[in-house]
Amino acid sequence: MHGLGELESAIMDRLWRWDGPATARDVVEALHGERPLAYTTVQKVMDNLYRKGWLTRTLHGRAHRYRPSISREAAVARLMREALTDTPDHRAVFAHFLATIDAEESRALRAALRQHGRPEPE
Structure with missing residues (x-):
């Protein structure tokens, strides 16, 4: 079955809860209470999510601002559809x-x- 990894899921969950775009730094700071994460790790995972089509991004200065490309509900439906194909x-x-x-x-x-x-x- 295809899905998101643990860190990918945590990042997507955080972005779905926010109303607006966020940088990797924003996500690192938000998740810091749950687990210590390196900025480069979060940046790489968010870039991977962008490449997989889960996130969109725009460049603001030197940092990308990311937002989910689909709603949480659409993402769950996508996973359910993928599960049926298995x-x-x-x-x-x-x-x-x-x-x-x-x-x-x-x-x-x-x-x-x-x-x-x-x-x-x-």
Whole structure:
């Protein structure tokens, strides 16, 4: 299955929470309380996320300012889509998934299916 590494996920989580662009320095400072990180490490990971299409960037002076290229929800949907391509038995995947969701999540799934013109089976 394709996804993000631990540091990539932490960086994306931080950027999704912020309303606006951020530099690698901003991210280093924000994550410092959780774990000590070298600026060059964060800069490299953010550059990798840019190259993978997860981030956009603009140059301001000598530093790039990054922002997510897609919403958190779209990113999760992308990961779910990729997970489905990892097995030919989609029905089994859905059965296992449905066994793990609660009533609220089930209602949200039904509403999303209706919204996209996929009626519930009779």
